[in-house]
Amino acid sequence: MISKLLIANRGEIAVRVIRTCKKLGIKTVAVYSDADQDSPHVKLADESVYVGEPSPSSSYLNIPNILEAIRKTKAEAVHPGYGFLSEKQEFAKALEKEGILFLGPTPESMELMGDKINSRIKMEAAGVPVVPGYNGQNQDPKNLEKEAQRIGYPLMIKATAGGGGKGMKRVYKPEEFHSSLESAQREAQKAFGDGTVFIEKYIETPRHIEVQVFGDKHGNVMHLFERECSIQRRHQKVIEESPAPNLPEKLRDEICQVAVKAAQSIHYIGAGTVEFILGKDGKFYFLEMNTRLQVEHPVTEYITGQDLVEWQIRVAEGKKLSELTQGKEITQNGHAIEARIYAEDPENNFLPSTGILEYIEFPDREFLRVDTGVETGSSITVFYDPMIAKMISWGKTREEAATRLRESIDSTVIFGPVTNTFYLSGILSHDEFKKGLTHTHFLEEQTIAFTPDREIQADAFSFAAAALSEKKKSSGIWEAVGPGGLW
Numbered sequence: 001m002i003s004k005l006l007i008a009n010r011g012e013i014a015v016r017v018i019r020t021c022k023k024l025g026i027k028t029v030a031v032y033s034d035a036d037q038d039s040p041h042v043k044l045a046d047e048s049v050y051v052g053e054p055s056p057s058s059s060y061l062n063i064p065n066i067l068e069a070i071r072k073t074k075a076e077a078v079h080p081g082y083g084f085l086s087e088k089q090e091f092a093k094a095l096e097k098e099g100i101l102f103l104g105p106t107p108e109s110m111e112l113m114g115d116k117i118n119s120r121i122k123m124e125a126a127g128v129p130v131v132p133g134y135n136g137q138n139q140d141p142k143n144l145e146k147e148a149q150r151i152g153y154p155l156m157i158k159a160t161a162g163g164g165g166k167g168m169k170r171v172y173k174p175e176e177f178h179s180s181l182e183s184a185q186r187e188a189q190k191a192f193g194d195g196t197v198f199i200e201k202y203i204e205t206p207r208h209i210e211v212q213v214f215g216d217k218h219g220n221v222m223h224l225f226e227r228e229c230s231i232q233r234r235h236q237k238v239i240e241e242s243p244a245p246n247l248p249e250k251l252r253d254e255i256c257q258v259a260v261k262a263a264q265s266i267h268y269i270g271a272g273t274v275e276f277i278l279g280k281d282g283k284f285y286f287l288e289m290n291t292r293l294q295v296e297h298p299v300t301e302y303i304t305g306q307d308l309v310e311w312q313i314r315v316a317e318g319k320k321l322s323e324l325t326q327g328k329e330i331t332q333n334g335h336a337i338e339a340r341i342y343a344e345d346p347e348n349n350f351l352p353s354t355g356i357l358e359y360i361e362f363p364d365r366e367f368l369r370v371d372t373g374v375e376t377g378s379s380i381t382v383f384y385d386p387m388i389a390k391m392i393s394w395g396k397t398r399e400e401a402a403t404r405l406r407e408s409i410d411s412t413v414i415f416g417p418v419t420n421t422f423y424l425s426g427i428l429s430h431d432e433f434k435k436g437l438t439h440t441h442f443l444e445e446q447t448i449a450f451t452p453d454r455e456i457q458a459d460a461f462s463f464a465a466a467a468l469s470e471k472k473k474s475s476g477i478w479e480a481v482g483p484g485g486l487w
């Protein structure tokens with residue numbers, strides 16, 4: 001049994017892991033950089049260790065410093081969260097050597113799935129459908145062009161080492177091939193230090209459907225249904241939900257079974273996500289497998305009533321999945337939707353916005369979950385992802401969940417950096433979204449009506465100033481604002 005766990009991460013995911021540890025009576029160790037010494041994850045943990053300067057390579061990606069923190073605190077296990085070291089097999093290997101439990105799969109699974117070409121080859125061999133394409137060694141531009149011709153346009157050039165949509169180019173015409181290839185290679189070299197690419201047929205107006213899978217150390221693998229993550233901007237997820245809307249039952253079942261087959265074929269242990277792309281013709285293809293807990297795991301937790309971090313801990317301790325489900329079948333109950341609140345400016349090409357969160361308040365409601373790693377006074381810095389919070393709602397129906405989420409986002413108060421809250425609210429109020437007619441180009445193609453955050457903040461400041469100057473007479477001002485208006 002694990003009695004002390006170190007979280008090699010920061011922000012909302014560190015806070016979220018600590019929450020489960022508290023429930024299970026497991027002591028927690030936080031790590032922090034200079035930029036995070038007063039962060040909620042540090043305050044909430046039982047112990048905390050400084051691991052370096054703000055830049056991730058000096059702190060949250062600094063394996064020697066994190067190993068030192070583990071030795072110093074005698075933590076027995078490590079949760080890597082997502083991002084940072086979560087998919088770095090060197091880290092998992094280093095922990096293995098020290099006899100520390102890693103809450104993730106084996107280094108071998110991480111290595112295989114971290115390579116987009118090898119994983120494609122492995123999946124194809126296991127009978128999992130992959131997007132038709134070229135994944136050969138020959139990187140000669142002339143050869144790649146010939147392969148592109150064979151596959152047919154439109155197509156996608158992707159970085160083998162890719163992630164987060166980087167090093168990925170859509171090509172519509174043969175004339176564009178070479179310039180797109182160069183730019184994909186350049187981007188991949190810069191982001192991953194590896195310019196190797198592969199080519200895939202481009203699937204038009206597809207949906208992104210992924211399946212949460214779990215494997216135990218006894219060879220059992222199961223799934224916890226699918227999530228739809230088609231609402232994306234520049235290949236980055238913005239809204240996620242479960243179940244996927246308008247998905248025929250038979251197809252849902254088939255996708256989930258294929259995901260289990262994919263995980264079984266590599267003897268997968270722990271939490272993983274198998275991502276698929278679903279074409280309009282109902283055909284679906286393996287995209288990649290993420291060998292960690294995903295940002296959007298709360299929607300799965302909501303509809304299944306399970307705690308996936310608890311599952312990760314128990315699986316690492318050697319428990320069987322059947323013990324975790326207590327022999328009961330896991331079912332999908334109702335509908336859950338998640339929105340990612342970011343410090344970014346939708347009015348200004350979604351430019352990240354930094355600064356101090358002067359005031360932040362989330363509504364406290366039934367069927368609403370807010371996962372955040374900041375509080376009033378925290379700063380959004382250039383060093384890390386500018387996500388402020390994830391807001392997740394549940395409803396008996398999709399409509400109910402969406403309405404709840406929109407109302408909760410509208411009642412969120414954030415002063416300081418510009419945020420995307422009103423943009424998120426605009427998506428949730430969009431007619432096509434409400435009908436569940438989503439695909440990965442939704443945000444590119446649809447006009448999202450929203451009031452810029454800046455204007456709202458300016459108005460709110462005026463109201464606040466007016467209220468202060470009116471002092472006792474001020475109550476009328478708050479009535480004038482009205483319910484659901486300017487909070």
Ligand code: ADP
Nearest residue numbers: 156162163164165166200201202203208235440
């Ligand atoms: P990354 O690892 O960089 O996130 P993925 O391969 O997971 O890259 O793809 C990210 C997103 O890009 C997908 O969710 C999908 O929207 C789009 N995409 C990827 N491959 C294709 C394809 N072959 N055809 C159409 N869209 C694709």
